[in-house]
Amino acid sequence: MSLRVHKPYILYDNNKHLFVWLGLDEAEAEKGILTNQYLVVDQGEGLLIDPGGYYVFERILENTSKFVDPVKVKALFFSHQDPDVVGSLNLLLDMFPEAIVYVSALWVRFLPHLGVLDTSRLREIPDEGGEITIGKSKLRIIPAHFLHSPGNFHLYDPIAKILFTGDLGAAVFPSDEWYLFVEDFEKHKKYMEAFHHRYLPCRKAIDKWLEMIKDLDIQVIAPQHGAIMEKENVAKFIEWLRSLDKIGLDH
Amino acid sequence: MRATNVLVFTKSAPDRIIDYLSNIDNVLPILPYTTGRSRDRVRLEFRRFKVFRFVDNYEIESIKRDQTLLLLFKGSRSNIKFIFRPIESAIKVTVEYDGPRGWVVGRYLSEIANALVYEADKAVYSAKVRAVKTTTDLSSNLAKISWVSKLLMKSIMIKNENRVISKGGLLDYIESLISEEKVFNKYPGLYISGDGINSKMRLLFLNGELKGIYVVIGDKEYFGNEEVLREVGGLMRIRVYGIIRPELILQS
Numbered sequence: 062m063s064l065r066v067h068k069p070y071i072l073y074d075n076n077k078h079l080f081v082w083l084g085l086d087e088a089e090a091e092k093g094i095l096t097n098q099y100l101v102v103d104q105g106e107g108l109l110i111d112p113g114g115y116y117v118f119e120r121i122l123e124n125t126s127k128f129v130d131p132v133k134v135k136a137l138f139f140s141h142q143d144p145d146v147v148g149s150l151n152l153l154l155d156m157f158p159e160a161i162v163y164v165s166a167l168w169v170r171f172l173p174h175l176g177v178l179d180t181s182r183l184r185e186i187p188d189e190g191g192e193i194t195i196g197k198s199k200l201r202i203i204p205a206h207f208l209h210s211p212g213n214f215h216l217y218d219p220i221a222k223i224l225f226t227g228d229l230g231a232a233v234f235p236s237d238e239w240y241l242f243v244e245d246f247e248k249h250k251k252y253m254e255a256f257h258h259r260y261l262p263c264r265k266a267i268d269k270w271l272e273m274i275k276d277l278d279i280q281v282i283a284p285q286h287g288a289i290m291e292k293e294n295v296a297k298f299i300e301w302l303r304s305l306d307k308i309g310l311d312h
Numbered sequence: 313m314r315a316t317n318v319l320v321f322t323k324s325a326p327d328r329i330i331d332y333l334s335n336i337d338n339v340l341p342i343l344p345y346t347t348g349r350s351r352d353r354v355r356l357e358f359r360r361f362k363v364f365r366f367v368d369n370y371e372i373e374s375i376k377r378d379q380t381l382l383l384l385f386k387g388s389r390s391n392i393k394f395i396f397r398p399i400e401s402a403i404k405v406t407v408e409y410d411g412p413r414g415w416v417v418g419r420y421l422s423e424i425a426n427a428l429v430y431e432a433d434k435a436v437y438s439a440k441v442r443a444v445k446t447t448t449d450l451s452s453n454l455a456k457i458s459w460v461s462k463l464l465m466k467s468i469m470i471k472n473e474n475r476v477i478s479k480g481g482l483l484d485y486i487e488s489l490i491s492e493e494k495v496f497n498k499y500p501g502l503y504i505s506g507d508g509i510n511s512k513m514r515l516l517f518l519n520g521e522l523k524g525i526y527v528v529i530g531d532k533e534y535f536g537n538e539e540v541l542r543e544v545g546g547l548m549r550i551r552v553y554g555i556i557r558p559e560l561i562l563q564s
Contacts, residue, residue, distance in 0.1 A: 159549065
């Protein structure tokens with residue numbers, strides 16, 4: 062089943078602040094690891110989260126344009142350095158001419174390999190994280206190092222109460238199935254297990270992250286791969302992470 | 313039962329659009345409110361006031377008779393019926409919803425009908441434009457994001473700056489940019505793109521010659537028109553890309 066969903070889905074909207082899932086394209090070679098891209102709009106300004114590679118770019122641009130003028134996209138947030146996150150950097154810088162790129166200080170020095178010799182629009186995120194202001198909202202950059210990348214960040218939207226978790230929460234769907242929202246967590250966790258055991262390096266990284274997010278009011282967990290978890294599934298996901306053992310090197 | 317009628321005017325011939333929509337593989341990617349897919353079913357999810365929601369999994373059947381198309385969404389708890397009929401340069405869509413929570417689903421029906429016709433119209437129209445342009449037209453290609461994507465995949469960003477450009481001064485600016493950076497010594501091709509307050513331009517140089525010009529001023533697009541570059545000015549955000557092997561782009 063080749064999958065394309067080219068219509069965005071609004072996850073949060075209070076008339077001034079939007080959080081949007083931007084659709085889906087599946088390449089045969091992805092083998093069920095589909096990528097999610099998200100857009101945050103506040104007071105007419107936009108931020109793109111893990112906008113991805115060339116393969117998905119047309120859809121990202123078209124769907125973003127439905128909610129905000131591309132010139133008003135002020136920030137691109139890269140959770141880490143994987144090609145499905147940063148791949149279309151050259152194109153993003155061209156089509157979103159006002160956007161500043163936020164990426165871990167560990168990875169900025171590698172981005173010229175994507176053909177970007179002018180780095181004036183790249184901003185290093187320090188290890189301790191920080192904030193990105195979009196419109197009148199401030200999104201929090203949460204450190205999530207080694208989940209799975211050594212320079213890795215998540216993004217918390219305090220208005221929508223949505224936590225973007227990058228590869229944490231990634232799920233691999235069977236070839237004939239896909240859903241945007243988790244309904245049956247017991248079934249869904251089976252789709253997440255293999256990825257978390259193989260891609261995360263160790264248990265300690267999860268424990269640090271759990272400590273980091275314990276005071277956040279999270280209504281929705283939005284990962285870069287797999288399905289979105291809402292309400293009671295947020296708590297179930299956190300408990301599931303707490304219970305995971307034999308991760309990475311211990312697997 | 314909830315029903316609504318929508319009339320959507322189209323750029324392409326209505327019968328072509330109806331043909332396009334009769335193929336379910338064309339309908340699935342452009343269907344709003346999709347939150348799930350399995351081999352033969354699509355899940356649609358509708359929400360209202362953050363609290364109320366309705367979800368159903370539908371099997372879609374397409375029946376086309378003469379010029380009328382029926383798309384029947386058969387769910388486990390509800391059915392949605394879309395009937396598309398051509399009327400001169402428009403398509404009339406009748407949508408009927410039969411199922412629970414009609415007050416949640418009902419408000420989305422006309423939006424879905426509009427979206428289906430709009431997206432199908434766009435696809436049919438661009439296929440027609442592609443067919444008409446049988447020869448490679450670099451200026452037209454610069455208008456296409458898919459083509460610019462391929463171009464930038466094989467390019468290196470060498471400059472990014474904001475510059476106030478006087479009206480009529482764009483070509484002088486570009487000339488100084490090229491000589492200052494000595495780009496043609498390094499790159500056989502150059503892509504320059506710029507955005508102003510009310511204008512946008514994409515230029516393609518190959519071996520020192522300006523080969524592609526795409527300009528948008530307000531809502532109007534210009535292709536290959538060098539004169540119109542004199543109208544582009546004001547504060548511009550400029551990006552310059554060196555193209556390493558232009559022949560790869562020209563082949564695409």
